[in-house]
Amino acid sequence: MKTLQIVQPGVIRLTDTPEPAPGPGEIKVKIHYAGFCGSDLNTFRGANAMVSYPRIPGHEIGASIEALGSDVPDTFKPGQIVTLNPYTSCGKCASCRRGRPNACENNETLGVQRDGAMKEFICVPWQKVIPCGEVPLKYTALIEPMSVGFHAANRGRITKDDVVMVIGCGMVGLGALVSAVQRGATVIAADIDPVKLELARKLGAAYAYNSAAEWEGLPDPDVVIEAVGSVPTYRMAVERVAFTGRIVCIGYAKTDVSLPTSLFVKKELDIMGSRNATPEDFTDVIAYLSSGVDADALVSDIIDPKDAQDAMEKWNANPGKVFRILTKWAI
DSSP: EEEEEEEETTTEEEEOOOOOOOOEEEEEEEEEEEEHHHHHHHHHHHHOOOOSSOOOOEEEEEEEEEOOTTOOTTTTTTTTTEHHHHHHSSSHHHHHHHOOOOGGOOOOOBBTTOOOOOOOOOEEEEEGEOOOOOGGGGGGGHHHHHHHHHHHHHHTTOTOOOEEEEEEOOOOHHHHHHHHHHTEEEEEESOOOOOHHHHHHHHOOEEETTEEESSOOOOOOOOEEESSSSHHHHHHHHHHHHTTOEEEEOSSSOOOOOTTTHHHHTTTTEEOOOOOOOHHHHHHHHHHHHOOOOGGGGOOOOOOGGGGGHHHHHHSSSSGSSEEEEEEOOO
């Protein structure tokens, strides 16, 4: 079967690998769409420390059930449209024992620590297969990255009484923004790209703030969600958040960040990380994407897998202009 591999930094290639058969407790799914995310771009760049080569990317998945192994619940049916929960959980670490397997100490995500789903078929445990309800097939690969943003909003305990600032209006940041809007919060979208800020407004942001400009006339946010992962944006989160506010950190900073820690105490801040997503977050995103929303603007391009090298080179040259690139495997 056709399979995309990042064989070494800067080289992604379409290859042939054996077609799998489902074992006991497994479901074989046919991939329709698989999205490239920022971790895949870093793998292509050779900047992802969690990856060894060659690596099959892909953990943002839209698929249909092709075949069932034995011992799979009869609620799953061939032809059913599904997505995949791409994370593992050991069941033994502190996170798993506390009922937060999304932050498993020993997690291995598809396409990162283990081979992913950019291929025609993949077999996974039935527990990782999530029916997509009424989500249009072309949006199913958006469910996982939006779920990461929804999870950050959950971590921030956002309510209708909050002013929420989302720093970084990429795919994950927009997921957090949508979740905050759905909760009735007043949302400030912060980015340096006018196209992303305009989209944030269309998705319900009350304010669109160019973070390269002066901070004027905007309310102090009760919650700040950092979805970039850079020194300036981490500092912005601490400096802009209101007293007794909450900061949720999604972005991985590539270097150590020096922060004004006196503000941690003076403002009595809650500062927390947010990692991956829970099944409940997936469910919430599926409900949102099933509601008839137009999510076409979140898809930057849909490509044939054979064109992945060219697409990744263009993305690498201009990373700020891409929301999601989807590879199309089957109709």
